[in-house]
Every structure is written in C-alpha cells, then in structure tokens.
C-alpha cells in the first residue's frame with residue numbers, strides 16, 4: 001500500500017488541533033505542518049513527535065510547500081480568525097489575499113490531490129480556490145455545514161435525550177448567518193422530530209450562533225471543526241462514500257447554480273462524488289435561494 005500524506009497549511013488554533021486529531025486517530029502515514037509563522041509549525045511538530053511513543057508511527061514534520069508533492073489531502077486553515085463581534089464575511093478580503101499566495105505555492109507542487117478548505121468564509125474561500133486552481137470541482141471541498149450539522153444534531157439529541165449519532169438532521173447553505181435547518185427531513189430512525197416550534201427555533205438559533213458564543217467565551221473554535229475535518233479526511237482516505245454536508249459547487253440544485261454551499265454530498269476517494277438532491281419543502285427552497293444569493297453578492301463584490 002502506498003503511503004498517505006496530509007499537509008495542513010496554517011497551524012493556528014484550527015490547524016494544529018486538526019493535525020493533533022489526525023495524529024491521535026492515526027489517519028495518515030505522513031503529516032506535514034506549514035505556517036507563515038515557521039516557528040509555530042516547528043514547535044508543533046516537535047511537540048507532536050514527542051507524543052509518538054504513546055501513539056503510532058506517523059511521521060510529522062514542519063515543512064515547506066515542496067512537501068505538498070504527493071499529498072493526498074491538503075487542508076487549508078490559514079487566515080485570520082474571527083474577532084469577537086466580527087462577522088465571517090468581514091474576514092473575506094483579508095483571507096482572499098492570503099489564499100492567493102498559498103494557492104500559488106501549492107499548485108507548483110501538487111496537481112492531483114484534494115484541497116480541503118476550512119478558512120472562513122469557507123464557501124467563498126472554496127469557490128475562490130476552485131476558480132484559481134481550475135481543478136475539477138470534486139477535488140476542492142469546503143468543510144461547509146458539516147460542523148453546523150453536528151452542532152444541530154448534538155442540540156436535538158440533548159433535547160430528546162438521544163445519542164446525537166442517531167439523530168439525522170442537516171444544516172445546509174452558507175456556513176454562516178444565512179444557513180438553514182432542514183426540519184422537514186430531520187428524523188430519528190425515520191421518525192420525524194416531534195418538538196414545539198419554539199424549541200425548534202431555539203435549537204436552530206443556538207446552532208447558527210454557536211461560533212459567536214464560543215468565540216465570545218474563549219476567542220476561537222477548534223475542537224469540533226478539527227473532528228469534522230478528520231471525518232472528511234477519513235471518508236476520502238478510506239474511499240468510504242459517506243454522506244457529509246460539505247461545501248461544493250452547485251449546478252441547478254433546486255434552481256441554485258454557480259456557488260459553493262454546504263449540502264449533503266457523497267464523499268469518497270475522488271472527493272465529492274455526488275451531490276444528493278434532497279426533497280426539501282418550498283419554504284426551505286426559498287431560504288436556500290436567499291443563502292445562495294447572499295454568497296453570490298459577496299462573490300460579485302470582490303469581482304471573482
């Protein structure tokens with residue numbers, strides 16, 4: 001079997017927690033850490049290497065862009081984190097210019113891997129990466145609403161006293177303020193979720209605003225997103241065909257085209273193999289369009 005390699009670009013809170021999660025779960029043979037702050041990457045690599053006697057044989061090092069050569073997955077979490085009170089869209093211009101540089105470097109050394117984008121606003125950064133790279137859309141994946149869906153499932157599970165892994169429920173659309181819950185399809189063992197409208201509203205609000213709550217409390221969010229990124233990497237490396245709500249390019253999805261957004265997709269070794277066309281309600285369709293329009297306006301505003 002050939003060796004697997006994952007490169008993490010940007011080892012701040014999200015990148016280093018993701019790398020550590022991949023290490024703990026022994027997901028890959030080789031793990032490369034790259035950051036504009038070289039000392040952070042070097043320090044993280046040394047620290048993680050000292051944990052290897054308790055783990056397995058993963059090779060971890062602080063690398064350069066040349067190390068993107070042969071990587072199966074390149075995770076990009078470089079950027080600036082949301083500040084308290086700052087919307088994800090405010091980050092956009094700062095992060096686009098960072099991505100310009102990062103993508104130029106990555107593409108010198110890798111042309112057939114999968115790019116997994118986490119930097120915010122993730123749908124726009126994924127769209128930008130696709131546009132810049134001209135790679136097939138299936139190989140440019142945004143973390144999308146996978147984290148939001150996990151938050152949603154957790155909160156529903158808490159309300160029902162049911163293991164969140166047994167709750168099937170989706171958040172789709174923008175990873176951000178215009179995302180929407182698909183209550184019409186939410187279920188436990190095929191049974192619709194029977195809670196009051198007030199409870200539904202509260203659960204969705206807490207899902208949508210979770211990042212603000214966590215950032216206000218401790219400055220950044222990183223544990224759950226690291227697990228979400230690990231989940232996507234696993235689906236790719238093991239060719240699982242898992243249904244995950246990642247951000248992908250939509251074409252005539254309930255009438256939405258030419259925008260990256262989070263929707264349930266089948267993810268395997270090719271990346272996004274297929275987008276699942278869900279039977280959503282008319283109201284949900286309207287909200288989906290609203291979310292798509294918001295993202296398209298942003299794309300136009302920075303003339304991509």
Ligand code: 6V0
Pocket residue numbers: 009010011012013014015034035036037040077078079080081082091095098101102117118119120121122143144147175220221222225
């Ligand atoms: P952070 O802790 O500031 O880390 C960012 C890292 O990127 C730092 O170590 C920087 O040195 C590094 N960096 C900056 N510019 C470059 C560059 N040109 N090349 C390489 N490295 C660079 O931020 P944090 O880790 O908290 O967040 C990273 C990004 O993830 C932000 O855009 C967040 O908004 C986003 N998140 C996305 C989530 C999602 O669900 N998709 C969830 C949480 C955070």
